Amino acid sequence: MSAAKPADSYVPQPVKLVEVIDETPTIKTLVVQPARPMPFLAGQFVQLTVPGVGEAPFTPSSSPGRPEKLDVTILKTGAVTDRMHEAQAGATLGLRGPFGKGYPVDKLAGKEVLVVGGGVGLAPLRALILALLEDLSPIKRLSIRYGARCVAELLYRGQYDTWTKRDGKVDFTCTIDNPESGWDGRTGVVTTLLKGLDIDKGNCVAFVCGPSIMLKFTTLALEEEGLRPEQIYLSMNRRMSCGMGLCGRCNIGPYYLCKDGPDMNYAKIKDYPNVF
Amino acid sequence: MATYHLSEAAVEKLLRPREGFAPVLLSASAGAVWLDEPDAKACLAALSGPRSPANLKGFFLPAAESVARYGAEGGGAATAVETAVATTVLLGVRACELRAKGYLDAVLADGPFADPTYRRRCRSTLLVSCDCVACADSCCCTLVGGQPFATGGYDLNVTALDDGLLVDVASEAGEKWFGEPKAIGAEPALPEHAARRDKQREATGKRLAEQNAAFTFRAVGAKPAPLPDDADAAWQRFAADCVECGACTNICPTCHCFYLYDQVLGAERFERLRNWDSCLLGSYHRMAGGAHMKLTPRPQLRSRLANRVLHKFTYSPQQYGRLGCVGCGRCIDACLGAIDIRQVVQELER
Numbered sequence: 001m002s003a004a005k006p007a008d009s010y011v012p013q014p015v016k017l018v019e020v021i022d023e024t025p026t027i028k029t030l031v032v033q034p035a036r037p038m039p040f041l042a043g044q045f046v047q048l049t050v051p052g053v054g055e056a057p058f059t060p061s062s063s064p065g066r067p068e069k070l071d072v073t074i075l076k077t078g079a080v081t082d083r084m085h086e087a088q089a090g091a092t093l094g095l096r097g098p099f100g101k102g103y104p105v106d107k108l109a110g111k112e113v114l115v116v117g118g119g120v121g122l123a124p125l126r127a128l129i130l131a132l133l134e135d136l137s138p139i140k141r142l143s144i145r146y147g148a149r150c151v152a153e154l155l156y157r158g159q160y161d162t163w164t165k166r167d168g169k170v171d172f173t174c175t176i177d178n179p180e181s182g183w184d185g186r187t188g189v190v191t192t193l194l195k196g197l198d199i200d201k202g203n204c205v206a207f208v209c210g211p212s213i214m215l216k217f218t219t220l221a222l223e224e225e226g227l228r229p230e231q232i233y234l235s236m237n238r239r240m241s242c243g244m245g246l247c248g249r250c251n252i253g254p255y256y257l258c259k260d261g262p263d264m265n266y267a268k269i270k271d272y273p274n275v276f
Numbered sequence: 277m278a279t280y281h282l283s284e285a286a287v288e289k290l291l292r293p294r295e296g297f298a299p300v301l302l303s304a305s306a307g308a309v310w311l312d313e314p315d316a317k318a319c320l321a322a323l324s325g326p327r328s329p330a331n332l333k334g335f336f337l338p339a340a341e342s343v344a345r346y347g348a349e350g351g352g353a354a355t356a357v358e359t360a361v362a363t364t365v366l367l368g369v370r371a372c373e374l375r376a377k378g379y380l381d382a383v384l385a386d387g388p389f390a391d392p393t394y395r396r397r398c399r400s401t402l403l404v405s406c407d408c409v410a411c412a413d414s415c416c417c418t419l420v421g422g423q424p425f426a427t428g429g430y431d432l433n434v435t436a437l438d439d440g441l442l443v444d445v446a447s448e449a450g451e452k453w454f455g456e457p458k459a460i461g462a463e464p465a466l467p468e469h470a471a472r473r474d475k476q477r478e479a480t481g482k483r484l485a486e487q488n489a490a491f492t493f494r495a496v497g498a499k500p501a502p503l504p505d506d507a508d509a510a511w512q513r514f515a516a517d518c519v520e521c522g523a524c525t526n527i528c529p530t531c532h533c534f535y536l537y538d539q540v541l542g543a544e545r546f547e548r549l550r551n552w553d554s555c556l557l558g559s560y561h562r563m564a565g566g567a568h569m570k571l572t573p574r575p576q577l578r579s580r581l582a583n584r585v586l587h588k589f590t591y592s593p594q595q596y597g598r599l600g601c602v603g604c605g606r607c608i609d610a611c612l613g614a615i616d617i618r619q620v621v622q623e624l625e626r
Contacts, residue, residue, distance in 0.1 A: 008356065009389055009390075009391070009392060010343040010344050010356070010392075010536060010548055010550065011343075011344040011346065011354045011355065011356050011548070012344065012346055012354055012548070013354055014346070014354060049346075049538065051346065051347055051538070051544075051546045052347075052538055052539065052540040052546040053538060054536075054537070054538045055536070055538070056564070077564045077565050077566060078563075078564025078565070079564070080564070081564060094346060094354065211565075211569055211570075212569070212570045212573070213569070213570060238561065238563065238573060239561055239562065239563045241534070241535040241536050241553075242389075242534070242536065244387075244388075244389035245383075245387060245389065246383060246384055246387075246389065246391055246532070246534075247533060247534050247535060247536070247553070248532060248533035248534070248553075248555065249533060249535070249553070249555070249560060249561060251583070251587065251591065252573075253586075253590075253591055253594075254590075254591035254592075254594035254595045272505070273505040273506045273507070273579065273582065273583070273586075274506070274573040274574050274579055274583070275573075276570075276573070
């Protein structure tokens with residue numbers, strides 16, 4: 001990652017909101033177009049600004065192969081995201097970034113990749129999934145496990161087939177928390193999909209993203225399945241302001257999640273307090 | 277470069293207003309005062325007194341500062357805010373504050389991302405450090421590897437003697453402000469001046485050792501003794517006295533946490549401010565989210581207090597190869613709950 005020009009580091013650059021996609025009753029994807037393409041790595045994040053209101057960190061959910069237009073998938077959940085959900089195509093928003101390290105995609109050759117998402121946590125993982133789908137030849141397999149609260153909240157529902165049908169290497173299973181009429185799929189929280197995993201556990205790398213409690217129980221479930229902490233990457237998306245390791249608030253032990261993450265190897269952070 | 281002895285009359289001349297320089301005197305009694313009029317007496321009194329309650333960081337990282345303007349102005353292009361600053365001459369900076377400045381440089385100026393206004397302010401500031409001839413009861417630099425006098429990192433260092441000032445000119449910028457020695461009546465320092473300075477330094481060191489005799493810990497350098505995490509019951513005992521006012525983080529010369537705050541200036545005109553923040557406040561880590569979610573990783577005050585102290589004594593050495601506490605003791609004076617960080621470390625380090 002190249003360093004931002006110092007003078008630009010806090011300044012939101014204007015981006016055009018070119019499309020708003022209604023994903024679920026609580027989640028929208030804003031497609032934004034920067035003045036110049038913004039190259040990023042899967043897992044790196046941006047700070048998206050609603051002018052005069054504030055900014056919030058998001059990992060783009062689109063493929064890093066498309067730097068000229070970024071998808072930002074947003075759960076309506078607070079002062080800033082409420083305003084993002086009100087934004088109409090044609091509006092001008094602000095963007096800073098990209099920040100953080102990104103997923104270690106180049107270290108996955110020969111590995112079985114397990115992606116575990118909870119709720120809107122599938123958004124950052126979609127960037128990883130799309131990046132891997134660009135060329136599946138280096139990896140052995142891509143298994144995706146996803147859980148949402150209910151059928152209506154299943155994110156990117158129309159796209160699951162397009163991910164699996166490209167190659168026999170990719171499989172996808174999802175679950176919703178409670179039974180619903182008309183749903184004949186799995187029910188229960190996402191950790192129920194991790195029992196007796198059909199994967200080569202010694203050769204697997206897991207990427208997990210979701211709310212704090214889901215990260216905790218997924219980590220426990222994966223350890224129970226025999227994965228070592230070094231094999232688990234957690235999206236530690238905490239409150240961040242500067243995005244550059246200056247403002248101090250996103251630390252776990254000596255790591256600033258904005259700079260050293262936001263996807264952290266569990267082995268690095270597990271012995272520090274307040275991880276989950 | 278060179279060391280000079282200045283009589284009170286010479287100090288008066290040194291402090292005469294000069295274009296391009298804005299001297300600020302740091303004193304224990306009055307805080308930070310802009311010196312519009314040369315006042316050698318006040319200056320010598322401040323330089324022979326204890327450290328000022330005003331810390332240095334406010335000069336480089338103000339409590340609130342505009343860092344960006346964006347919106348309709350300038351055809352929609354966002355711009356960084358250029359802050360115009362004259363060369364500020366900070367008189368009476370203590371050795372602990374120079375160490376704190378080194379810490380802030382490591383965080384805000386030396387990494388791949390630098391804070392632009394911090395860097396700009398550093399470039400236009402002259403650091404005139406002074407030996408601590410006196411010290412506050414809370415001063416404890418020697419517990420954390422410091423000394424009550426500077427050994428580097430200054431433009432000029434001064435020592436208040438009973439017959440004037442000993443001035444060590446150490447940088448070109450410092451030399452420029454100091455000017456022609458003859459013009460102000462500065463005399464080359466004699467060996468007996470240096471001998472008196474060394475004796476004073478020794479005496480202050482002795483006083484610090486005496487007033488901190490009850491504290492046996494020595495937190496030094498990159499590998500201090502480990503402290504337990506927030507599960508240890510001692511944190512709760514100290515947290516019981518904390519009222520979450522943020523005084524310790526505001527007054528600390530190394531605490532640098534901030535948040536970016538956006539506001540509306542007018543029709544389609546917006547501004548971004550960088551404001552100090554405090555890791556002890558309940559709102560500090562708070563994220564957006566629903567009632568069923570855990571919205572902060574440190575909901576308990578004991579965890580936030582532990583995180584602050586651990587950051588200074590355990591994490592900073594790992595992050596920056598240096599302690600985050602310089603032993604200035606300001607947080608001890610400022611704390612409404614009388615929490616003494618020396619006591620905290622003493623009790624937890626075992």
